[in-house]
Amino acid sequence: MTRDYSKFLPPSMSGGGEKRERPTIETLGWQPCFAQQISLEELTETPPVRVIEVHRSGLHVVGNDIDTTIAPISKVTVGDWLLYDAQDSGASRVLERKSLLKRRAPGTERVAQLIAANIDTAFIVTSCNQDFNVARLERYIALILEAEITPVIILTKSDLAVSAAEYLAQAQAISELVQVVVLDARGDEPKVKLAPWCVPGKTVAFLGSSGVGKSTLTNALTGTQLIETQAIREDDDKGRHTTTRRQLHVVPGGCVVLDTPGMRELQLTDVAAGIENLFADLHSLAGQCKFNDCAHDAEPGCAVLKALDEGAIDAARLGRWRKLMAEEEFNSASLSERKSKDKAFGKTVRMIQKQSKRRKGKQ
16 A cells, blocks of 8 residues: 655645644654654554653653653664654654764763764854864764764854954865854844754754853744853853753744753764765775775875875874774774673573573472
8 A cells, every 4th residue: 555644744845934832743853754664553553752852760752742751761862753652651662763873971881872863964063262173073073974964063152253264264174075154143143044954844953062052052043042051161261061951942933953961072983984974085095005904104005194295184184083093993892892792691691591490490
């Protein structure tokens, strides 16, 4: 039977931006890729809901005439779509994601931390002051490219900078894959300049340090003051944490916005493709080296070192690439090792349980 998903698709942009009192799956970012994963029977019996907040005690989910908190579900993050089982919410099925942002969790634990799912565009917000850091921007971009999400750099507080043009030039030089937008987070500029990405049916996320204007931008897009904001410290331009959890906000007649707390630590894992795309020129040079396992340090026939000697590549950028590659390899290996150990431990536990049952059966 041919399925008709037309009534479940996002509304047309010609709809005039009609405001609704209650969110619907359309205004929450429902897209064809999710509708194609379910049958009409499932749609009726287990209606789709989106996770808009994750608490330790449960998941806040919203859908058509549904707004409730359900029990926590393992490996579910903000932005996920679930098929809500009212009888047993813990059994709600997680729909396949179109994108997933994750990092290695802060601290010594070798585990991956999920940041958000089903994001279309990620705005990396940084200020034209001491917060601006090319290496950190590259980390964010590699993370976003790995998830196949569109990255956009937003430069805020340009009016307070001595030379905002220098910050713009540095940001634009990072990658041809990334657009850069300079704006005032207050007023109407966010709605106007971010309009190409903030369209109905899409989900955007603001990422970056504390105090760069993520919450202010979210308030500007939603046309509200839902999120409290604070000024940065004048002595070092550091921000204070105002957003304490990741949360989705619906823009009336527009997109869905994810506001996130500032991330002091952004360790990468499983982002090899993202790093390769970000440093495509260096990756191409590495493929021309004499030895396949070239470390690009002092090996003979190294195309990367040759390009460095000829001034074709920047030494600082090469150093950042090496660092990210080494970190990615270490963190990915660490997580893989942990998964293998967890799998082996689970196998041992199951074996012990089987042996215990056999002994009891013989008694």
